Amino acid sequence: MNAPLVSGPHTHQARSVSRIMALVMLALLPATLLGFYNFGWPAITLFAVTVLTAVLAEAGCLLIAGKPVRPFLLDGSALLTGWLLAMTLPPWAPWWLGVVGSLLAIVVAKQVFGGIGQNLFNPAMVARVALLIAFPLQMTTFVGPQPLSSPNAPSFLEGVAITFGDEAKLDAVSGATPLGHVRTELDRGTELTQALNGYYAPLSASLGDTSGSLGETSALLILLGGLFLLFKRVISWHIPVAMLATLGLLAAVFHGFDPTRYPGAGFHLLSGGALLGAFFIATDLVTSPVSARGQLVFGAGCGMLVYVIRTWAGYPEGVAFAVMLMNACTPLIDHYIRPRIYGRDRAGQPMVYDVQSGEKS
């Protein structure tokens, strides 16, 4: 058999890996900038440290593995991983949290698996989960917004000082996230409405005027970014819709069941990393299923796990765990859920028609 050297197609869509990554970053930008504004210089410094470490770690791994550094670095995937990780860190966390996190994400979760496209788990979420387990205190010390324009916001130098170890300042302003607060109060037996009082208002949750991770606080801007990605066809609707619908539905059902114990759908959807997770993390191309139906299952699984973890497990926030657990199921989902092949039924057998036309007998 004389295999032709080059097969068609002889033309190509103008979309490359780096372009996809760039679009995702563009979509993340508004929420990130708001995070910078709200949490000030410490957040900006932490972000820079995290992202820089991710990129350097990638370069180092590529060098060691003997792969070409330039094209792989330029694909932007390491930058994006660092970025996503930074988004989920407490904004005034110490510098080494970002460094350790980025190293975990790039070296352990990505390059050890064989580099881009080979990893089973979402690198940013591996790092986040590992950090949460290893450094629970630092990972759950949140600050309320200190907008850059406000008089008591730390200056640039103070910001750098906070990121690089001035914990005194941090203790003075720390506060819990709505999810964390509700969780603690509920565990103490406080009624939900009381627990929510002063800690959760849908408006501030949408606008990001609340304490939380660097880039997770503004539901509105994240939603905007997500819609942009949908519009640009970087992601499909299946995962976000399935995940948010499942989460919202479960929350609504339990809320209806006992409103004093279970917060409603709005609270769950707007708080913490639910939206960021649904649009930016669960949709990670590498670690999610490839078929549309598989993505629906995957998204629904994520939504359910987020609810279960937030409500009954030991952590107030469950997005990272949920996504990682579902990542582990991706190969299975891809194996069992496949698109229907043209001209065949779901079982793979050629279709049979029962019409008058067709072969004469």
Place this chain on the structure above:
Amino acid sequence: MKLFRIRGGVHPDDCKALAAEQAIVDLQMPELLHIPVQQHIGAAAKPVVQRGDSVRKGQLLAHSQGAISAPVHAPTSGRIVGIGNYPAHHPSGLLVRTITLQPDGEDRWCDDLPPPMDPFNSTPDAIAERVALSGIVGMGGATFPSSVKLNLRNRYRLEKLVINGAECEPYLTCDDRLMREHADQVIDGIRIMAHALGVTHTVIGIENNKPDAQRLLHEACARFGDIDVVGLPTRYPMGSEKHMVQTLTGLETPARALTADIGVVVHNVATAHAVHRAVRHGEPLISRVVTVSGGAIGKPANLRVLIGTPVEDLIDYCGGLTSTPERLISGGPMMGQLLPGTRVPVVKGSNGVLALTATDVGIASEMPCIRCASCVDACPCGLLPVEMAAHARAGDLDGTVRLGLTDCIACGSCSFVCPSNIPLVQYFNYAKGELASRQRAQHKQLETKRLAEQRTARMEEIKRKKREAMEKRKREMAAKKAKAAAAPAERSAQA
């Protein structure tokens, strides 16, 4: 008319503006014509002329061989200067049996062309026979002998004729021009085919990026009640036979079956035009319209070209190459094939000659798969190109087949969208080649085994016969001996 959605597909930049407004022009007579005896799917035709023969335009050069084959005719008058091997119109550039004709410049028709027919007073068989004798094959690129498709009526209950005017490949405008400039002839050819197939309804599918063709065909067929011109969404691969039928009828052709199994036959517009010429004028298929286009072509054009014309003549006519093309291809950029050079001849299935620049091609170097599922979303056949390629790359042919390799139509949508520029189709083509050679080997093995068994059986038979013969001889000997022993005793008794 209600249209049905098909799965997947892509939207390449159609680049048709380059040549769409260029009216069809006749290319000047080339110095030599190289006419391969096999320009179709099936058995090669067998030459009936010899070196040194003088031939007239339209004269039979090689006649068809067997049930699936097509004859080849002289595109002009002249002298046969050779029957030998010449590079094929195929990426391999393999040498294939080719008749070389030197035109005498007089372009004289041969006297014994078949007479014009009145198709609507002829039997379907007579029409199919005329189409067969005229060497008409699927001109959309598939090159399946058209008469065989017209004869499907004998085996299938047919309801609908679908005419493929989608021309969904970027750059190509030859069918568009044909529909715009020869609408009446195209419609006539379509009606002849519908009559030959015995169908009551005909649908002409034309993508919406060809509004002029839609309008002109619509006007041309308005007075016949049984033909509909339908605008199709501009989406590649709309021109894929099974997908087009599904868009128009909602019926999906079962895997490994023909559209005829669901009562539909598909023909191309250029084929319809050729049928018109053959039936109404007795002219065999000796020329076709070819789009010459691409970023490296000086003046893109649509040319009417004699079969056998070297590709370089087409390019020269179009102002030559403005730069060294990144790829020189035959057909469209999605499914076309590389040409091994510009010496190769135009054949019946060539609808385009494209010289594409690096910018036109736009394929960057390959990167690892990021499992983005773009290929899965793009595949019109519901396959998982990413998984199939992974298995093919690992050399796991069985796994590739299990994932649906044989259902892949090689449309290229997956490679087209892959952000990592992975040549997926190349893997599939390679795997298909492997599969074919494995099947051949298996077939051969079976055949060898069968022959060996036959031989053993024959040997056994011979042995058995020998043994029987020996035994028979032994018995005879024994009988003789016994007789001999008895005889002296008798004699002595008499004495």
